[in-house]
Amino acid sequence: MGSCIICGADVDGGGRICDPHQEDVVFDFQGDSPHQLVSDRFYRGVVDGYAEFGVFVDLAPGVTGLLHRSELDRRLDSLDWEPGDEVFVQVKGVRDNGNIDLAWSIRQADREFRGVLVQDGETESLPQEDGDDESGDDESDDADASESDGGADGEDADDGATESGAAHGDGAGDAEPVDGGTASEGATGATDDFETNDSGTVESDDSDEADDLDEDRERVDIGTLSEAVGDAVRIDGEVVGVRQTGGPTVFEVRDETGVVDVAAFVEPGVRAYPEVEVGDAVRIDGDVESHRGDVQVESEALVLLDGEEAEAVRRRLAEALTDEARPEGLQPLAGDETIAQLADGLLDAAEAVRRAVLESRPIVVRHPATADGYVAGAAVERAVLPLIRDEHSKSDAEYHYFTRRPLDDPVYGMDAATNDATRMLQDRDRHDEQLPLFLLVGTGSTVESADGIDLLSVYGVDAVVVDAEVADPETREAVDTLVSPEIADIDGDLSTGALVASLASAVNDDVRDDLRHLPAVSYWADAPDRYVDLARDAGYDVERVAELREAIALEAYYQSYQDKRELVADLLFSDGGDLAAHVSEQFREKLETEIGTATANVVTEAVDGVEFDVLDTDGYTHRYDFPPTPLLLDDLHRRRANGEAHATVGIGTDELYVRTSADVSVRDVAERAAELAPAADIATAGLREGKIEFLSGERDAVEDAVVAAVAEAF
Template structure:
């Protein structure tokens, strides 16, 4: 039985800290499994790297946890931690899959804790005792070495003072100092060791002869020491404990507090290869992202993931490099292009866009195979979330299959909702900043951007052009007709530009069929999504498809309303797990609960707004006018566009009818006719030239103006709308 280092009380099991003082001590973890960590304890760690959602912290070699940004007491981008920095974190718990959840520690120095302990797997001891043990071992080793020296008649460093390591092969030298890789023993040796070539006699002692023979053997790859045969990465699961040779392209380089981790891709998959020189020191500094390499090492399993411990690494050049690149390119082309498109519910409108959807699916699949992150941008609406979630559902399994790391899906797929259905400069600047930081700090490739329900109008041109400056690929999918200018800015555009396309196509329905082309294995998960994406007038083909999958109209409505409510709160976050629970894994209780909140909040707002609607008739058109500043809760649910949609449906008692919601410097228009918001804005600008009227969002019917001209703008917009009936 041990005693607590804080209070001296007895501790069962030989521990050194009692339960009340668990949080007063910081631990250095020396175990080899996440399951050995103790919840609520504080541990010393090393910053591995950043992701959009938090910081990865190494608690021990191969033991990495995630400090999610929600656990921080400040913004993630305000942290001044750099990879390799020592930090202190608290272990919240370890999940069944081995993932470690970490919490923020306000104490970030040893002196701020009352004590320190070393945790060796299941046991604990003081750091001082560890040091004493090491000293004893070193003394014993020295005594043993001295005894051997006496027996041989030589000192511990060898007869010539150069040490036993002088007879190591070049490959052994390369392991210790990767900057010497691929050089002969003569090239890597210190010239001072050889002296003047004209005056030094060749060594003839047995040790020198044996060492030279060993070096020659390694350099020539003799029949007695054949190099391992190249194996594909997909076979490594069955090769744990074996030495292997891999060839491929370096897709990322991460410097941890311990080894350098190279992510290597061949024609069959991706794997992490760890190379170690010294803690936190970059191994093989000449190797960069995009290099083709040959790597020899031993296959191991770390935290359930396959990893290769690097023993030798060489950058390939010439024909060898070209051969690797050709294999990768051929495999990539064959695997990336889907065999064909089978639209959900056999939708002919979607089939008309088949080639574009296949191009988009190929771009997403290719990005996964190239280890490029995929960033999906979509509006924070029910339709937008359904579209983004459909692509997410299809892509994540491909990432898991391609990458050995269990957390790869968080590195290689990000969904970022937009508050407005316009991809503006603010959003593009945010994206450019993140991707350049990831490139420069973590050697990540520039991502593929997939914009669904946004990016297809001229209002998004500036944002798209910023991405294009960096050569970033962009795919745009929109159920509304795109502006011609968009086609010149993006790489792939999917938009109903054919007259045969039905007008009742939603972006969610379009994206669900795209997702089935990206990954047909998740098709059964997607069949109800198109019905959820329509706010009203769901096409019969999609309603029937959802019903056959067990989603009746009431259930579909609950999902739609729940997604709409959650889309509003924390609108800039993806809420991946919550959305997954709602759309794919909810037995009914969660969606029903959130949907009830949606209806209560919406009814309250509709009641207030309806009581304050002003009606008037202009040129035979009836208008419902609402002061959205004065008679809505502007910073609570529902958002103004959703409120006006519902208000318009309830008050449009005939045709022609229009609803206008006007605020301080923006307004929204709804009408019972096909209204061109851009034409309305242009005509209103002619009527009220001093108001600086412009279209701010074509899809949501949004117009902006100078707040001082609000009254003039209201009259001008009403007149312009009436002209379009």
């Protein structure tokens, strides 16, 4: 029986990784059959070549898998991989014929995994163990260890130590050596003449004293380190993250000017400075190095600050946060007066977002998987990513500190909240990440989202809600920051995309010009003239705006749970028009086909002077293809609502959608229908999309009750 290199748990069959940590390590595959691969594991591979439908990746000689383009988080032609490049992929599964299905891995470096293992057929071993000869020649092992990256030559300590094969530890306080780990020259420049003391600092055999700070050094700002590569420096700051790699411990340290990784080495996989935790004020002497474009500091000495020195660090950080986080003011796009009335709330929301960036807290944006929702989410993304790049020296920081997670429904329910809570707790426990800021745009402002928001509040997580619709009073009391019109009749032509585009310009005024066309794209019909004119000034005429809207709507539907970051950015910000025109053509073809089918099967009736179109969405729509039912009913209603008293009802197995030409409250309709059909358990499921749920066995009674309730409401 073996033991897990991450947690030490017993593993049956002599394996080296337990089931819960399978996805925390990357494997070098040295087998000879695809069927030896293990599904869901991450493997190192080499790009073999491209095809129209994806990328072929060699995992071993004669063992090649396909990374299909549908598995990518970007367009296939935007990949910068070349044949022969080393890449990291996940094995989704192996088919009976030996074909290997691969999935994309956002982690594309050794240091982003918690360990490295060799899989030779069905056996697992550490790289050192795999390289040992039968005579147990120690000289070979020592030579291999001394050649790893991250030595005193100035190469990257993170990468090299991971390649030594030891596992990453579990974070703060984990100071036990990993099986198979051997001392090697590391970020401190230690050699065999050095040993570690109890505190994790490095001592020479010739001295009983630990390495001390250099009294002659003066503090430098982290923001200037890119200009100090090769220099010995001192930095003072606060620890905002700790991660244990297979080699050094990496402390993420920030001061008032930026954030940098500090590598401290004792032995491969052994926690350096175990007394240092997130939130501590520290002083570090070290050398500035650059590897693959990332700046990091290789620590010579690190000490905890206390008393006045610690207070000085925290005071500088607090003053910098206050100065940098609060925008100077709000200038609504197109001078929108409705948005100007919400200026105080939008500035509070912008400050919360900017503060999260400065505090190195991840930001999670939740938005509906609609054209309006994607425009809103993309606007925030456009504003925040440059701030993250400016704040963090790591080139991939934007993927760690910003995430968009679209929602199938415009309700932040328990399913979404449970997913978010699980992820954030895993990131906290596995990687010592801070709990994120949640920014809910176009969702979270109604009572249907109350349970989800309550779950986040249990963990003290900050939530910011921004919605163009009027929020429920209960929600206003439940979230930290809420931006929403106070009264129902404030102005009926405000979209969430328009509101959030102005928020994004307050978050980062440098991208204001990039956002000018977004409000017009966010309106499905009758965009206000002020936004049409603003888009035209930005170079987007009415036709191009419509193409963008339709293209985003189509892409929002497919893999709706994915953010499609690069594809959406290409459409909204980098496309000359060809991509949007191509996708929008598909949108129109699919929509027209479904509209034709729906129109031929609509049942029209008049009730109390109201004309109803009722569509059986189970029988006369393709439920698992584009367009989604809400979008189809929107378009159907616009085309057929010739008079003022018109309603469209799409009814399925246990849910229905209502569209009306009058201002009818879906909640009121649901409550009245529940009185008329008490056995149907009728309830509002989505206020923003006019969605009502019921028991499928009472479908006929529900249809009659809803039609009657809508007619009464006109």
